Amino acid sequence: MANHTNQQPQSNATPSNRSLERGLELLRAFGPGATLLGNGELAERTGLPKATVSRLTRTLVEAGYLEHDAARRAYRLGLPVLSLAQALRSGSTVLNAAGPLIRDTAQAKRINVGIAGADREEMVYLESIRYNQRASLRTIVSGQRVPMELTSLGRAHLAALPQAEFTALMDAFKRRKRSGWERLEREITEAVDDVRRSGFCVASWQPEVIALATPLAIPGHRLLVLNFSVRTAASNDSVVSELAAPLLRLRDEITAACARLEG
Secondary structure (H helix, E strand, O other): OOOOOOOOOOOOOOHHHHHHHHHHHHHHOOEOOEOOEOHHHHHHHHOOOHHHHHHHHHHHHHHOOEEEEOOOOEEEEOHHHHHHHHHHHHOOHHHHHHHHHHHHHHHHHOOEEEEEEEEOOEEEEEEEEOOOOOOOOOOOOOOOEEEOOOOHHHHHHHHOOOHHHHHHHHHHHHHOOOOOHHHHHHHHHHHHHHHHHHOOEEEEEEOOEEEEEEEEOOOOOOOEEEEEEEEOOOOHHHHHHHHHHHHHHHHHHHHHHHHHHOO
């Protein structure tokens, strides 16, 4: 497997970059069900002192990345955050190359096709085309997060990581003390073996939803994962028999399309 990591610059923990890190942690605190947060809630979610949170929220409001709701004494994300997200999507060679291909595949096979990347211990959808014969239990949109350890997306990502990163994430999952960890650890190990042997893994963490995923390791780009999912009462084996080859073929087509775009 290729060695793809989310590399970050070395930090000397100077006051300036420490403040930036803390400000970004405040932005991370917002998400589904947390669209309006006060300083106390932000302090609780980030573990930062309330005085630090108060200073950072003022700075983020002045910069436009947070909006202050004076009546509720709380904050919501500002418009520049959406602009950054759109810039990421529109400027992504991988998404530009993959877009027509995954739309055609979803329509032709009447399945759901998605691309996601890792953010800490979760997978974040960058693109999702929903085209299923039966109504889906959930609606997946760009930016939505799913658990890394439970999903085919996450397990395919884990399979492509260097051993040190894989071990660190497995330790983090274990520290959550989720019930049935031994079974879950075995499933992850089996999925990693499947990816390394066959190029993909399969998981079914939602009722009647079966998903296959394969790493999308394109030189010069961060590691992403491509997946197919269907809502069906069929067995895993029958879904794999039908969709594994098209999944791997689409992975290769996206890789080739990226190479053409980048000349």
